[in-house]
Amino acid sequence: MEVLTPRTLDEALRLKAERPDAVPIQGGTDVMVELNFDRARPAALLNLNEVGELRGWSRENGSFLLGAGLTYSEAMETQLAEALPALAEASRTVGGPQIRNRGTVGGNLGTASPAGDALPPLLIGDAEIELASVRGERKVPLTEFLTGPKRNALADDELIVAARVRAAAGPQTFMKVGPRNAMVISVVSLALTVDRERDEVRAAFGSAGPVAGLVTTPLTELDGFAERIAAAARPIDDVRGSAAYRRRALSVLTARAVERCLQ
Amino acid sequence: MTTTARRLELGRVGESVKRIDAIPKVTGEFAYSSDLFAAGMLWGHTLRSPHAHALIAEIDISEAVGMTGVHAVLTHADVPGAKTYGLEFPDQPVLAFDRARYFGEPVAIVAAEHPEQARRASEQIKVAYQPLEPVVEPEHATEREPIHEGRPTAGHGFRDDDRPNVVRTIVIRHGDPDAQAEVSVSGVYELGIQDQAFLGPESGLAIPDAEGGVDVYVATQWLHIDRDQVAPCLGLEPEQVRIHLAGVGGAFGGREDLSIQIHAAMLALHTDRPVKMVYNREESFVGHIHRHPAKIWMEHRANRDGKLVNVRAKILLDGGAYASSSAAVTANASAFACGPYAVENALVECTCVYTNNPPCGAMRGFGAVQSCFAHEAQMDKLASELGIDPVELRLRNALAPGDSLPTGQRITGSFPAAEVIRRAAALPVPEPEELPRDPLRLPGGSGNTTRGEGVKRGVGFAVGFKNVCYSEGFDDSTAARVRLTGSGDGLAAEVHCAAAEVGQGVVNVILQTARTELDLDDVVLGSATTSSVGSAGSASASRMTWMAAGAVQLAARAARDELARRGGRLGPGEEIEVERVYHHRPTTPLDPETGQVSGDGAHVAYICAAMRVVAEVDVELGLTRVVWIGTAQDVGKAVNPQAVYGQIEGGTAQGLGLALMEEIQTRDGLITNASFTDYLIPTTLDMPPVDAELVEEPEPDAPYGVKGVGEPPTVVSTAAVVSALRDATGRELTRVPVRPDEIVGLD
């Protein structure tokens, strides 16, 4: 297996255009599991760890630009945690410390698992995903970027560069249900914010449908919101939990999250 | 050698000493079996059945053999000797021949220069399977076509049970099984399949000796029984197969059966090269046996004063595709079905069946875990029916020396059940913590799901017991060899014992015993191998401390006597070397008709533990935080108290895992969660602090009065945790692991 290590974004995009079969690797916390379990045998890996443009975050007007290489540990640091509390809370639930140090928001988007914990917080922040290729750049709303379970709108020659998210305009929270108290893939999760600018509640669920889903409601129409979210979800029965339980838990989480954020 | 470096390892019987393997293990320097290396070695890989049940019409290896780097592709046709093996009955093929009986059963093996080459070659082996309807419901296994031809387990003095697919049936009739009483409670209880989930996957290295024999370095629990199973399959004499203990990354019963031993040896002998095999995590889940899932019906009849009158139980165990140690597990599940309580009348029926589900065998607690979950749920139910405090009810019925088990076996040794119950019940239960709290200290933990909403607190209690050592006539003796050598300023000793250090700390037990008996600090431990000493028996059944201490004590005393005969002194280089074999008192089989003991009794001795658990449950989400565990355990004598506390905490965690999360899930016999992503084991956030009291009442027959300590915490903790969950939720919770669905009332 070849490992290609570009030093700049331009070089990375050129390599990706030349070798569309090369699998990008950032933290490797999903890619290496695939390799170890022999579920994938890519001809080449495109190692993005030396591409400075993908690292860190910046602030632009009211939003935050999160580099694809932003780790969960970085998302938990004070400045980001204050601006994007649900993402920080979600980051705290991811894996253990080693995984949080390596795993990234870009990798979570790349994997596009319905259980990806960064996704619900990004959804309630109206995230747009910035994609680039040698052909140019484009911005895709996260709701359109996620096209199915472990499927996204990324083209063969494209890379994820960043996610643009609105800063919290009111209280936010994130909750994740799992059968043990740490290091667990979510059985169902919920990010919720009371948006004081728009006077609405925005909630997004994970692990309760083929993709993480967003549901919003005006603050004045909160009655029955928990039931509406549970109804919007399309959960399945699998080894981690039953569909009926996921629906039930989602409505419990929503009621609790609304109460937390309205306090 | 400096004295400071050596002082660490000192320690006599009864002293807390750091395990000699502790620092290397914590720092990552310890060599596990997966770290083995030999110059020029090849890598072995196993091709496994993707079907739970299928006939094998043909195996075509022609393409695989010619692939780059491939040195051997072997099938059942290449097994040099016996085609089948097994711990108790040789019903398991070395490599499947006419049919595959479980998902993951080995069908062919490959050796290649690189593990990836071996994997790729195995993908090119063409196996013509004809899938058969798998037998996956144990309830109906006895109505289906037999999975095995003949009856592999018949003719061993077991009760006649002609139904198809029966591994063993036991019926214990005690007193008047129809005896009536003032109240009766009953219930049906179920346990899922638990896995040992050891972190070190099956692995080892086989090296041909150039004379037709082979050395196998492997992580195992009993070197000599491995040798006795491996040699016949290789068509070799036992002396031509030498098994050496490699670093064991956990065992818990899962390394009693063979894994890579015969396969690696076959490949090594065939290629005349060292061959290493390492399972990956997914493969490990199909590469060893599991804890028997069970369905248990129980009825307890008692008088209003709480005195048990009659216990009736029907137990069904799913043994999976091969017998492994199922027959002995069946015996334990039945013998301990009534719990550590005196009851004059009982009827216990227990059947273990063959199915095409994953094979089951030994796991910490060995049949007693399943029964304890049921009898303790019943005791709680009875207490509530009678309005008697659950601890008081247990005390009123506690089994004591002089009492008999339903098998008719009288307890003659130490058995402080009442004392253990009283001590556990007396441990102060912590006050509820205030809110608000860090979510890590609430149910749901890092998931941040509650700030206190929906959280209810419950307190549970349970008592469990089982036997120490093998039973029913099995003489699982242990050998030890001691060599005294005269050195410049005195004596040095070396001890050999084939006891498997599986993480439990038996190496310290051996050294502490030798130092105590020889009254000498300069004692070293030789490596555990079949080539230097007789059998140690298995590191299981909570027996290894007792048996190893017994053997080392005998050998050391013999060496000391010889030393005295030679005037108490050895000249430089002069040696005394003695090997001694220690036997526990003999046991005898159960009567196949009545389940009653014959002769000396079926068991050697008994151990018990009581446990109190405080749990908080989010009753709306079904999530749990176990807050605190207090336990008292009957240990006989703690040889190394620090290691005993370690066993108690680890064993408790394993039982907590079964209560809350650990289950191998299957669909039509196929395992659907063969990874640590989906087979969850407790993390440090799931395990509370454990306050443990050691009850030291010496066992009269045993060296220093020791008993085993490894299993009781696991036997009792599943039952105790669920007892707390019932108290918090008010629900029956009859199945483990308890699913959130059941707590929130969705089932």
Ligand SMILES: Cc1cc2nc3c(=O)[nH]c(=O)nc-3n(C[C@H](O)[C@H](O)[C@H](O)COP(=O)(O)OP(=O)(O)OC[C@H]3O[C@@H](n4cnc5c(N)ncnc54)[C@H](O)[C@@H]3O)c2cc1C
């Ligand atoms: C023990 C363990 C625990 C875990 N726990 C959690 C958890 O609690 N919650 C959770 O959500 N996830 C969890 N994960 C999964 C994983 O950590 C996350 O999905 C993480 O966000 C992946 O990030 P990464 O940088 O490691 O991705 P990588 O493994 O490097 O890549 C993941 C995918 O994204 C693609 N990719 C990466 N960067 C780019 C890019 N810039 N452009 C285009 N494609 C790209 C890769 O090709 C690949 O398909 C866990 C994983 C492990 C091993």
